[in-house]
Amino acid sequence: MGTLYLVATPIGNLEDLSPRALRILREVRLIAAEDTRHTRALLTHFGLHTPLTSYFEHNKWVKGEKILAELAQGDVALVSDAGMPGINDPGYELVRAALEAGYVVSPLPGPSAPIAALAASGLPTEHFLYLGYLPRKPGERKAFVANIAHLPYTLLFLETPHRLLEALQDLESALGDRQMCAAREISKVHEEFIRGRISQVRAHFTEIEPRGEFVLVVGGQPASENVVWQRERLLVAIQKEKETGKKPREIAAALAERSGWSKREIYALLLENTR
Numbered sequence: 549m550g551t552l553y554l555v556a557t558p559i560g561n562l563e564d565l566s567p568r569a570l571r572i573l574r575e576v577r578l579i580a581a582e583d584t585r586h587t588r589a590l591l592t593h594f595g596l597h598t599p600l601t602s603y604f605e606h607n608k609w610v611k612g613e614k615i616l617a618e619l620a621q622g623d624v625a626l627v628s629d630a631g632m633p634g635i636n637d638p639g640y641e642l643v644r645a646a647l648e649a650g651y652v653v654s655p656l657p658g659p660s661a662p663i664a665a666l667a668a669s670g671l672p673t674e675h676f677l678y679l680g681y682l683p684r685k686p687g688e689r690k691a692f693v694a695n696i697a698h699l700p701y702t703l704l705f706l707e708t709p710h711r712l713l714e715a716l717q718d719l720e721s722a723l724g725d726r727q728m729c730a731a732r733e734i735s736k737v738h739e740e741f742i743r744g745r746i747s748q749v750r751a752h753f754t755e756i757e758p759r760g761e762f763v764l765v766v767g768g769q770p771a772s773e774n775v776v777w778q779r780e781r782l783l784v785a786i787q788k789e790k791e792t793g794k795k796p797r798e799i800a801a802a803l804a805e806r807s808g809w810s811k812r813e814i815y816a817l818l819l820e821n822t823r
Contacts, residue, residue: 550577550623552646554639556658559630560735562593564659572656573598577622580615582629582637598625608638612645619651631660636680636706661734662704665763668741669702669729672767676702682715689715693722694784697777700768709758716750719766722780726767732760776808786818 553572558564573579574596580603581587587600603611603626618624626633626642633639646653662678682705683689696703707715730742730749738760742749746766782803789799800814
């Protein structure tokens with residue numbers, strides 16, 4: 549029985565590919581790649597000729613069975629376009645299937661955009677929460693961020709350039725104007741880290757067109773008992789309380805103790821949102 553190797557590949561600079569990763573990619577019987585064209589260019593650069601097969605979101609169920617059959621004959625490597633496979637790609641399902649079938653799964657540590665961004669952000673690193681891509685739809689994104697606004701951990705998100713400004717606006721509305729770092733093009737020629745308040749980072753990319761994939765590192769809720777919730781967070785909490793069947797005055801009393809808003813203000817919001 550073979551081993552499924554999860555091989556981290558460069559997120560930019562090709563020199564980040566480790567000697568061990570090169571050896572494994574050379575020795576396995578097959579490499580399962582998110583994009584075979586992208587991975588073939590990487591293999592060509594290093595003079596490797598290992599057979600390739602595609603494994604991505606739209607063929608993962610069909611190819612998953614074939615890859616397990618290959619594992620019965622020997623070792624297989626799984627790679628994504630960049631970074632550690634299995635993070636924000638369908639590699640998760642292949643790992644689960646391999647484990648359930650009794651195969652060994654072994655990760656080869658290497659490049660990771662979220663961890664690199666966190667380390668260079670200047671924000672606390674002892675506790676953090678990685679949340680992947682923010683929801684695409686504005687309403688879902690606002691509700692999602694409001695639900696995590698109370699967490700004290702440093703928050704990590706991925707975002708695309710065309711949604712960056714809207715995402716920053718929603719983050720500021722739900723979280724307040726916290727400290728953050730926007731990292732782009734990590735380890736590439738145009739690597740950039742923009743640090744400051746969310747409003748300052750948003751202002752920067754209002755003047756300069758956002759380009760490249762972004763990792764957003766945002767500070768957790770400050771450890772202050774006097775923090776007042778942002779309106780978006782309060783509205784999400786009100787909706788949750790309404791779903792329990794509580795009366796408006798009961799909701800206002802319960803949330804006033806936690807949110808920093810007065811009962812009168814919360815009651816007014818309740819009436820406003822029931823018209």
